[in-house]
Amino acid sequence: MLELKNLSFGYKEKKTLKNINMHVNSGEVVGIIGPNGSGKSTLLKCMNLILKPKGHILLEGAELQTLNLKEISKIIGYVPQSIQVSSFPIKVFDVVLLGRRPYIRWNVRDRDLDFVSEIFSLLNLDDLSMRNFNELSGGEKQKILLARALAQEPKILLLDEPTSNLDVKHQLEIMDVIRNLSREKSLAVVIVLHDLNLASRYCDRLVLLNSGQVFATGTPEEILINSNIKTVYNVDAEISYSKKTGSITVLPIS
Secondary structure: OEEEEEEEEEEOOEEEEEEEEEEEOOOOEEEEEOOOOOOHHHHHHHHOOOOOOEEEEEEOOEEHHHOOHHHHHHHEEEEOOOOOOOOOOOEHHHHHHHHHHHHOOOOOOHHHHHHHHHHHHHOOOHHHOOOEHHHOOHHHHHHHHHHHHHOOOOOEEEEEOOOOOOOHHHHHHHHHHHHHHHHHOOOEEEEEOOOHHHHHHHOOEEEEEEOOEEEEEEOHHHHOOHHHHHHHHOOOEEEEEEOOOOEEEEEEOO
């Protein structure tokens, strides 16, 4: 579905990303992990051309750079950590409706309104739809940004730490939704996560970044090993397997 070949990016003379090679398939969740400053958020912004990297971004073999912004918005949904919204009151429903912009020419159609309403129901957000966006908590805003991205009907979903403002229960809920959407709608999902246990539990594959480069890529079992964690995060960890979740767990110990 989406492939990066020799992708690099830098500000002036400092390279933030160096020769990144990775791919994500339809129906797959790929997690981007690594310490602070390793280039995780920058990589996501390069993948949908918010930033202009060098190298190749291939969508089903075609260069993404040949598409215009409207075409890209129909293919890639992006959920940032936060957004700047006008200080003027704006209803949550209207924030999500903005995700339909690539499909709206002159007027909002009934189909657009119905589609947005379905997303609110899917994410159990109906009780928020008529509230003002600026009044929401950080976690609620994060869910609304996911809803807005889904309103674009994307084939690829890029998420930058979508669980960062959520408590444990809501972290699991939103990750369940993301994984189920990936399976049911054949979405290719790339997600930046700091929590290695969430990454292990919900991601099919992981890309471990270190100093702007791919240090390792593979399944969670292949990547989340003590030697990798020691080298990249500079901590020792106890690695175990949870029968209840069917995934490995990482416990930093020093």
